Amino acid sequence: DLLWRVHGCFLPHTYPYHNTSLSIWNPGHQPDTDIVVRRGHLLRLESSATFRSLTIQSGGKHIKVPDGSKNITLRTHYILMEDGGALHIGAPKCRYRSHATIALVGRSDNKAFPEVPGLGRKFIGVKSGGTLELHGTQRVSWSLLTRSVPASGLATGDYVNQRNFSRGINLRVVDQDTAAVLLSERYDTHEYYNDSRRLTQLLRSLPAGRIVALAVGDSAIKSLLQETKSAIEEKLGSSLVRDLKYRYMQDTPWTDCKCITGLVFMLLCEVSLARRNFTTVDGVSFSVTAYSEWKNGEHHPVLYPQPPGFAISGFEVDAVDQVVLNLQDEVQNTWKPGDQIVVASTDYSMHQAEEFTLLPCPHCTSRQVRIKGKPQYNHVGEIIDGVDMRAEVALLSRNILIYGEMEDSCYGNNMCRFYSHDTYGGHIEIFGNFSSVHLSHIELKNMGQQGENGRYPLHFHICGDVDQRGGYQEPTYVDGLSIHHSFSRCLTIHATNGLLVKDTVGYDTLGHCFFLEDGIEQRNTFYHNLGLLTRPGTLLPTDRNETLCISIKDKVYKGYTPSPSTECKAVSTFWIANPNNNLISNAAAGSQDAGIWFVFHSSSTGDSHGLVPDTKAELTPLGIFYNNRVHSNFKAGLFIDKRVKTTNASVADPREYLCLDNSARFRPHQNADPSRPRVAAVIDNLISFKNNDLGAWIRGGDIIIQNSGFADNGVGLSFASDGTYPKDEGSSQEVKQSLFVGESQNRGTNAGQNKYWGLGGPDGKMRTLPRNRTFPIRGFQIYDGPVRLTQSTFRQFIPTPERYTSAVGFNLKNNWQLTPRNNLSQLSFHSTVGLQTFFGRPGQWFEENDLDGDKNSIFHDVDGSVTGYRDTYVGRADNYVIQHPGCVNVSRWNGVICSGRYSQVYVQTQGSAGLSLSISRDEYPNAPLVLRGINSQTGLSQQYQPILMMSKSYTLHWSGAAPRETVLSLINFDKNDWVLVGLCYPSDATFQIMADINDRQSNTFHDITDYGTVSSLAELEKRPMERKYFFDQETGLLWLYLLARNGRDGHSYCSVKGCERVKVIVTTSSKQTCNCTAKAYPKYSKTPSAVVPMPTLYKQPCQDCGAKQVCNAAFRMMSIHDARRKPRLLTFPLSLTLLPLPLTTESLAFWGFRGGSSPPSWVSVRVGKGGDVLGLQERYLPLGLEAYGCKPPVAGNRKDLELLKKATGR
16 A cells, blocks of 8 residues: 555554554655555655556555655656555545645657556556545535625725826825725816815815825926915825925935825825725725836927926725635635635626635634635625525635646647647546545546546546445545546546535536436435536537537538537536436536536446446436525526437437437336336425526426525526326426526626626616527526426516516427416515516517417416416417407516416327418407417428317318318316317318327227217207217318316326327318318307406405515615714515614614524615615625624534435435
8 A cells, every 4th residue: 555644643453554564665756667566565655756657456555654744746647556455645534634746647649658458648546456545634615605705806896097197196085985986186286276276175175084095197396385285284194295396306206105084195206106905894905006107218309308208197996915705614724825716606607707816814704715816706695685696615725636747738639629728637537346435625636638538537437336235334435625627527427326425626627527427327426516617528419519519520420410509518517317316505606508417318328338228217216406506507507308319320310429319308206117106306495596598497297396596597497398298197397485586686797708788687787698688588487388386486577678577488489389287376576577477579589479389378377476366377468269358468468367268189180281270269260370380391290289268169270281180189178178179171071080098108099989970060069978070061161079078187188098089080182272261250250258257356465475485575664874974774574573783883783683483594675875766685694603702503403414314324
């Protein structure tokens, strides 16, 4: 073994450090020597060394024991543990305290150093029987901001001003409370006595405490009055002003910088600078700088005959090197000056993540750190509008560093056509049957090899079960790692089960970051990990962006060009290839495409191909998903959909192996057995914000989202069902106890690759925007269904002249079906919601708004919490097949509210191409619903999916010759629901009509019954329960009833016996267009009427509506007087018990919670100043009570830790 150890640890005798036969080893630098440590070699490395390679085998041990302060570096091409060999640096109970560095060296094109079979070059490898134990100093891996950090570090922004030839005295007045520059002025005291008087008047009028900066620009003395000098001396305490002379007479430069009663005076000439530091009322430190300089150079022949040059004066107000980050966790003891950290973006662009170096901060509390420089972007540290948007802050530095030595630029076959930098880093690979692997608190930098498959920063390669199931007494784990600036993923779990990955940071990598590879990885647990800045890579189609997708074609069938939108563009921070894995308290804080993506493999892929012919991933229940955060992703925060292609490219399917495929339908069942009961997939406590396109997109059945928050996404949440006929009949999707915010007070920063900036939000101010300035933002998007949205709250969906913004909306340009069983109930809409729902209008994004799904958009307002009318349906205003005279039109929604019963008829045709279907309700014959079908217009089969009001009659017409075969399926019909339909055919048509029931699970048909004829429509109407039809040759209409004879179960599309259908087969010699409208009406016209009367408008507040975790009660008004400023009006929820504390001498108001149940984690405060309208402010207030000498509250049970124990069994 080779071991590193911290001196002075006390460990059980079983630890290798206690082996008395350890030999001190100081091999020195042997860059051309291959070192092999074999059985009997028990070595303790105590100094830096260089080898060509290091192999530890056959029970050899390598031990490194520094003295507690000695730093050791090992440079080598590779380190390999095999056949009982072991490498130790520290131990879980005896952590390494000094700095240990392993540098992996070498180039990919070095022919003098051959590749190691199965491992390549530049690696640490653990083969069968090998041990790798690396344990650095335990440190807080990442935390959250608890106070927002504005761009520049100052809420008012920094200030920089420089002028050439600015004669006289230049002045800046700065607000001592906010660092805002209040006045910028120049007084030409060289030329004008009046300017000197104005300066005197200003100085005497300024209130005590103001910051004043003065700088001489060129000459200032000629007309400077004695009273002005006296005012400067009296108010600012300057003694040098009395000796101020014309610049040419001053032999030496001079400066004065004093602070008297809070005022600062800086008077500068020639080369001079003055700087003073201050602190805002919010505790933010800043500096004010003034400078004046004479620049030598060409002189002006008229103004300045001598000496040559010109004057420069300027001012700066900034927080450079003074910004303090306030964090949720106590980090002061483990985050040290010189450490590197990264602060995540809290905007749409992941590129607003910023790296900083920590500076000494003796005045910081245990939860504060000071950073070098200043931030370029805003980073939120608050819970805003009820959604936790606090930025993640990660520590990148560790005291054990493993890194790849890199070249200055890309070279060789390392994807140099796509990357200018070297991407051939180091890698660590763990193989199956290893003896022991535990890694904690180490740093991996410049790791991974972009041009090589399987060469990742950390790779568990076909290890099988690595917990107790695999015989490991101490289950394998990865804890507290920092993996950053990587070139191919962060952590890969490949055909490995039961691995625990916790408190690990993956930052700035190419390709999927936390990666499950072959679709058979199960029972792995990701706990409290952070991934951010996940960039596109080249390895798999799913890693690639559009450019890479169409450029890399070596594995597609010859001549084929990939489609980026359907085959690629899926790079994700967490790529989860099997649902039976656990994600608890993780953060995906910025990816090119998705934060967390669940993808489904139909069979094992890659090196695991054939091991599991059928993974049943789509049927496998979801593991634990709790308290995860997804934000700043371009495509989606959470994505549950699609599978990967599991066959090689061929002429039949030219797409590349492992590209995205759109055929997956997640439908979890017990034991992945579709014959057993369904198991709902529960997404609990998801936070999703600032995702450019979708907060979450989820396809499948029996999926529940609860206790979640969505804010500032292009679309907050969209479900997609299992298809026209769900494979998992009766499944549904539900959202409950969740919050949707359209445009929050997090306005973002107009920089950092954010593309769009425009007006928005309740305050109408400028802000960053998703997708486009005109993109119609929606909170909850209805695509098909069935979905249930209940007990949820909507805030701040305000349309603008440029875009429609609605709380509930629909999928844009939708040609798919929608079910009327999309049920909305117990919803709360804040006063800042301008559009509760919106059905679109022709124009940008909606185009003509005339696809089949657009026209059939509808949802059920179960309790009236959306419309005020209980048990009503809301649909498109121009869709008359769903209306009656009592419906209420809401023009701003482009919608209509109607009572009634509604179901779907699937109309499937064979034998005619390019047909449109026109459906007229007999009560509104002049307003037909025209559908083009969901299939290709060139195909001979087509499907139309209209939603119809029950107990009404309709006629169906074609845009061409009638189809040879038409099947009408009753979808979402309850027992005894019916419609009467007349299908248009040529007068010479003859028919074969039958009814049957289709069992879609077994694809069998039963209860097949032929239809008989009757002589009139009146006779047919008397016998609706019988299988009869009437053909009116005069009008060409074939009349028959569609009536459900069986009941449905739950959310099933079809009846308990199967899908009830009617099949019509026609024989005709006619090729004429079958549109019978002119003959059918007015013969069959009817007077419009309501089957179900409209309810009365319910005007009382909705009871028990909205998410319980959102305070939305009435407000108590209180006025608080500030001695220095105008009164401010504060309002608090009545439901909160607040205790006002006495005002301090600085006139600050403090509020605390008194008695009763525990207070909420956030409180809303409305603040108005002067004539301003009250604006909502919500600030998370973490109570670090121990900092004030108080005992911290007793910690309650933490659900995340309970779930971690459940997931891992320990």
